[in-house]
Amino acid sequence: MERQLEPELMDLVDEAEAYAAADFADVNIAFAERVLKLADNFKTARVVDLGCGPADIAIRIALARAEWRIDAVDASPAMLDIARRAVSSYHAARNLTLCLADAKNTGLSSGGYDVIFSNSLLHHLPDPLPLWTEMKRLARPGAVLFVRDLHRPATAQAARRIVGHYAGGETKLLQEEFYRSLLAAFTIDEVRGQLAEARLAHLAVETSSDRHLDVHGRVTA
Ligand SMILES: C[S@@+](CC[C@H](N)C(=O)[O-])C[C@H]1O[C@@H](n2cnc3c(N)ncnc32)[C@H](O)[C@@H]1O
Structure with missing residues (x-):
């Protein structure tokens, strides 16, 4: 099935609220645990x-590692408003800073980061290469990189089945968002091609569930 783009930003208030209200606790906990393990040194x-x-993952990591300083970047003001409310309700998340910026051109310091992660951003981007390039720019030599995203099912019917199975109880809006996201996602081979183009081909790319792919490894230079 051909990739079908979805809007890059989640900048409609209804859309951002629907996403933030959904229960992603299990997947977010699993994501945070993976980052903590990959970067346990x-x-x-x-x-x-x-x-x-909504910064749920960033908050979980900030609470788990008080000595880490986390910058959480999103280009949607509506999403960052929700994130701001969540951060202020977790007083322990003082080591977390929210940044309104394009993830492809953050303006954050070059070579300034030991750990770089991203969940479910890649499929939003019409052209993902600038994101990989920005990750390289942000990384200190030896930085841990972990990216998780959806992978595109073979057919629209398979995408519908995944939505029914994992989001059957969610609102219609959220189900449609999930469906569009699956159609906009990349295949494993497409991601491998992007990494080769970005000179990050040494990173591991693997399927981590029936709907997710993971990219992980160290950024060397
Ligand atoms: C599906 S949500 C995932 C949010 C979060 N990572 C999570 O796991 O809950 C994708 C997020 O990426 C943001 N986004 C899309 N394109 C972006 C860009 N170029 N720069 C920064 N944020 C972007 C959207 O606004 C949205 O908040």
């Missing part, structure tokens, strides 16, 4: 979350 670390959305 860092006692202190500068960390960046690209496309943080």
Whole structure:
């Protein structure tokens, strides 16, 4: 099935609220645990979350690692408003800074980050290459990189089945968003091609569930 683009930003208030209200606790906990494990050698670390959305993952990591300083980036003011409310209700998340910026051109310091992660941003981008390039720019030598995203099913029917199975109880709006996201997602081979183009071909790319793919490894230079 051909990729079908969806809007890059989640900048409609209704859309952002619907996304933030959905229960992603299990997948977010699993994501945070994976980051903590991949980066368990860092006692202190500068960390960046690209496309943080409501910042649920960034908050979980900030609470788990008080010595880490986390910058959470999103380009949607509506999403960052929700994130701001969530951060202020977790007083422990003082080591977390929200940044309104394009993840492809953050303006954050070059070579400034030990840990770079992103969940479910890649499929929003018409052209993902600038995101990989920005991740390389942000990374200190040896930085841990972890990206998780959806992978595109073979057919529209398969995408509908995944939506029914995992989001059957969610609102119609959220189900449609999920469906569009699956159609906009990349295949494993497409992601491998992007990494080769960005000179990040040494990173591991693997299927991590029936709907997710993971990219992980160290950014060397
Ligand atoms: C599906 S949400 C994922 C949010 C969060 N990472 C999570 O796992 O809950 C994708 C987020 O990426 C943001 N986004 C899309 N394109 C972006 C860009 N170029 N720069 C920064 N954020 C972007 C959207 O606004 C949205 O909040």
